[in-house]
Amino acid sequence: MKKRLGVVQSILGPETDFRGVFRGEDAVQIEGFFEGELYVKSDVYVAEKSTVKATIHAHRVIVSGEVIGDIEALQTVTVTQTGRVYGNITGNELHVEPGGLYKGNVNMDVVSNYNDYEGMAKFVR
Template sequence: MRNKDQGGMNLLGKGAAFNGELKVNGSIRIDGEFEGHMEVSESVIVGKTGQIKGDIAVKDAVIGGTVNGNIRASDKIELQTGSQLSADIVCRGLTVEDGVFFEGNCKMSSEEPPKDTKIETKRQMGGTEES
């Protein structure tokens, strides 16, 4: 992945996998697999082959693939046809196209969410609760 001081587009390509914490000054496109925590100053674009398991803090997100985690966007989130999102989201604006699978909660506000906001959820899986 490349990262320019002034920002720019970074890429996690199809067939690539990353596990850990990622901070990006600029934007990133995910066409591979990412697991962990991601902080991005501009946009996250998840392509149709992209898969994210973890939390995302971002300005804008365009989801075309699969996300399992929570998203905190200071501006907007767009869910494209065919995308799958199992997450709780906080954003100012939300666009959902036809053919999207979305399971979770959405909180919309005209104010930017605080940077230290953590979205906590309890999901019931196989008779046990996990946070």
């Protein structure tokens, strides 16, 4: 992945096939297949050759692979030049690089979904 926002503590490798609910405090990078729900208090990175069929709740999200599902970020959602997102995005900022693909609706009213960053605590247990 080209852009890094923080230190990744958890990696779901390229041969990983995970289905279910993932909850965590620290940044996670997905390089394989993930289906379900992600609740991460930090950042989520979707690597170039990965596929995520999930609802993602995180601080920041960078998509270089494919996401099929909704993304809720307290800060920025970035779709890189190789990224593809099919779903709704809620966040403070949305960046779609040239070549990136996004199909869905955008809601920039993050405050109505989470009063503050601590609102994410209900997702991470």
